[in-house]
Amino acid sequence: MIPTVVWGTGNVGRAAVRAVEAHPELTLAAVLVHSPAKVGRDAGELAGFKRQLDVSATGDVEAVLAARPRAVVYAASGDLRPDEALADVVRAVRAGAVVVTPALYALYDRLGAPAESREPVLAAVAEGGGSLFVSGVDPGWANDVLPLLVSGLGSTVDAIRCQEIFDYATYDQEDSVRHLIGMGHPMEYEPPMLAPSVPTMVWGGQIRLMARALNVQLDEIRETLERRPLDEAVRTRTMGEFAAGTQGAVRFEVRGIIEGEPRIVIEHVTRIHPSCAPDWPAPPDGGDGAHRVIVEGRPRVEVTVEATDEDENRSAGGNATAVGRLVNAIDWLVNAEPGLYDALDVPLRPAAGRLGRK
Template sequence: MSKPLRVVVWSTGWIGSIAVEAVHRRPDMELVGVWVHSAEKVGHDVGEIVGIGTVGVVATSDADALIALRPDCVVYAASGPERDTAAVPDYVRLLEAGINVVTTTSTRLVYPPTFTAQWRDALETAAKAGGTSLYASGIFPGFGSDQLALVLSTQSSTIQKIEATEVSLNDHYPVADVMMDGMGFGRPLDFAPWLSRPGTIEASWAGPIHLVAEGLGAVVEEVRGSLERALADRDIEVAFGMIPAGTVGAVCTRAVGVVDGREAIVIKHIIRMARDVAPDWLGSECDATYRVDIDGDPDIHCTMTMGEMQGHAAGRGAMVATAMRVLNAVPYVVDAPAGLLSSLDLPLTLPRFALRTAHR
């Protein structure tokens, strides 16, 4: 085996913690540094922070010190309301310094051509200067919203429509401003959440829609978005507080890519605060369900479930899948030509050493 790739993990939230454990376990990677936002975590062993015991790497908030380590790749998993605004300057610094980046933070980067033009240009310039690559993925956006559909389409002769749907229970998500102000949970129907702003849904899902279209050799003429909300019929206690009866307890976004004048690529995202809210919508008794329906020759219907059945806490299955989508891609991104990558630019990012049961 060649020399292990030197990896830095950026943050120790849910996704970052999973990445820290996975990097430490893999014989083809070496965890050399971890960035943390919280001052309380600085100076502590990152293994202790994420609950796997001492690993000999100390957490830091000093980005310059991590860059000076000259890692092969950064697994970027920072979250928060600023998202791209805070992340893009970090990406630029890392790429310019000769460090590849894989990220779950900037979901709109799953298909770079649809990313904000000013930011995209800055990232492309930085990648060219550093001879590096950036790749964004996850589970939805990411595998469930685009690559799964494309894999299934390899069985198709003709296709009229592809629809990809995620059904998830998000009662475990603790960030109140995102869930309430951003998505409208716990608010009355006359409240206007961020999701309802004109163009928001279209911008959020344009990436995977255009990725699927390019993969199939089609041109998207227009992206249309819609939002539907359903009310809770009782008080529901969730991680960020309470959903009062009569307020929004389920949200469905629908983004449509128009090809040849018809709805050809559809991405739906159904989020509930309890499994029995909006009973007429597609449901799931697992952490999350990802469904792809292809109308064509032949018709194809595939349902992928994530995690355990009802009663499993905190949606860990989808979190692990999100983290591993980018972590498993690290060796392929390091080997790829410099630039901004999508899943169309990489081979299958197979999980090397996943069948090994022994931990280091």
């Protein structure tokens, strides 16, 4: 069994605890939390289980890493604290752990990653013998392995589009939804996540990674952005009211330009309520989330994936599949050479030993 730590118990961390507990090759060694209110609580309670896992949450990072866990799922956010998240991950890699995380956007594409992100990780690998694999929580597989797989089904490919279509009404991360993305703010508010160059900073690595896999040369990466206000106030179960006239929907694209045309596109269509921007793409059955890959070419191929978790919640389902990609890579990484890995290195593998497992 591979002793595995889950670091963070928010939307991603809860799913990570469940995924580690379900994996036949992993054992939950510790759960690290930041909030003092969570210290001492059982991991099963924090993950939403109806049973105890007999692992108490702790805030003592030094003690947990001193025990030399073989793997760490770093589920703490890097949105507002990218430098701190990188420092945490480097610390765990230096302690000899295989680390998987969605928090470090810059490392989605290890070859194109900026030196200030890549070099500390490589130094920690050399010093401690750990590894790092980063894949997105949006989820990463929908912007790398799935579109690349689908691209191989046709005879010609003109363009690849990856869509995340998401209704935030059931999401439980108010700071990010309101302040990073701008939902509920006046239309003159400038959301940090939508500022020029930020979408490229976050998703550009996935564009570059797909271009590398497809053996094409990018001219550049461009962005587009549309925002819509709410026609009337709406109330959500997890985040309260969003006033009429405030931002209610966002649509943006990160476009990989090849020979002057957008050929590799990552598009996000997000709302706080389905009534806002009804003319924009929506999940096929009117649900609250879907991930879609469209390969334009011959033949044209369109694949839509809908996932649910935590009482049929699709926002949680997206997190759970992103976490599944990461957690299910741990045993492969443990058997691989120490290093920095990305989605082109780490295979997507069958759920061996987990069919029918509770």
